[in-house]
């Protein structure tokens with residue numbers, strides 16, 4: 001079989017470029033590029049044969065197909081040679097059955113896709129494995145690439161640094177000073193990236209890195225680079241696979257730069273095109289109220305869109321006012337009967353904590369998605385019988401400051417309804433028993 005894929009302009013001019021070319025926007029019209037696959041070639045295998053192939057490979061040890069991204073290699077990036085794949089066994093993350101939390105909030109069939117149970121602790125690994133593999137292939141073919149760079153709200157830089165370190169490629173990360181968690185900052189430092197801490201916000205970092213990468217020898221790893229979308233789209237394929245090839249009714253995704261909502265939509269569209277599914281779920285994009293340009297555009301039916309200046313939010317990974325994938329995301333939402341809703345700081349922090357009480361350990365961005373779920377259930381835009389999947393984008397362990405400050409009541413504008421503080425007492429049996437009687441009942 002000769003599967004192939006290429007970059008193609010999304011703005012109708014349909015200009016094509018090879019995946020090994022250093023290019024992020026169309027040379028003719030400067031539109032965004034998308035990775036497009038040779039669908040006719042993919043159609044030569046039947047839907048059931050694809051399902052069987054993906055199931056056979058899932059979490060097994062044949063390189064690189066045990067990774068759930070590379071287990072779908074023909075659909076993701078068929079043109080990279082297996083020896084150039086840089087993989088840390090991505091995907092295959094738990095689809096957490098949030099039965100108890102679901103019952104509490106009035107939805108019968110609730111699942112949380114734990115994309116943060118991953119090598120660097122966020123879904124960013126899914127896309128970065130594809131991008132860095134392609135860079136390794138370009139270097140092997142003699143392209144003079146000195147380094148790979150990104151601007152980041154924390155998780156992209158962690159993923160880039162880890163994959164580059166594994167491949168022996170230099171990473172350069174641009175971070176907004178004091179706007180990422182300690183855990184996120186230490187990851188690229190530990191992995192040997194050049195860490196540039198800029199006194200600006202994410203959008204400011206993004207502007208600079210795009211200029212730095214205008215020279216061809218530093219490769220841009222932000223999600224404007226659609227290779228990452230290809231890896232991330234396996235989230236939806238994997239969810240359907242985990243439901244034995246059935247689709248859920250609703251997917252809720254926190255959105256910042258809007259690459260992930262685009263990717264999840266793209267995965268469903270490809271499955272439908274190739275006959276593995278025959279309907280599409282609804283996609284809900286959840287934004288932080290303090291960084292909500294997509295939500296504002298949704299309110300006017302996407303007729304108008306204006307970037308905003310993102311305000312500080314606990315959901316720091318989505319503190320983005322000028323999302324690069326805005327056009328792609330709007331198209332996806334229009335195709336998927338999409339909803340955009342926002343969450344305040346109080347709502348996101350309490351939703352995260354409430355779900356933690358039922359066994360999760362949520363990052364603030366997942367808190368945004370959960371808060372939006374609560375609102376849509378209340379408004380009956382999501383029905384109690386719907387099968388709902390919430391995309392958890394990062395591991396809560398990357399955000400200890402958020403958790404501790406919440407429980408200690410130190411977050412501004414937030415009433416911690418689920419605060420749970422340690423009881424300090426002397427090592428005395430009677431004192432302990434008194435507390436047990438009081439608190440445990």
Ligand SMILES: *Cc1c(COP(=O)(O)O)cnc(C)c1O
Nearest residue numbers: 155256257258259260365393394
């Ligand atoms: C990157 C990121 C997001 C936002 O994804 P986009 O593709 O930028 O919309 C959400 N949550 C976490 C934890 C992230 O790292």
Ligand SMILES: [Zn+2]
Nearest residue numbers: 009013026029
């Ligand atoms: Zn074009």
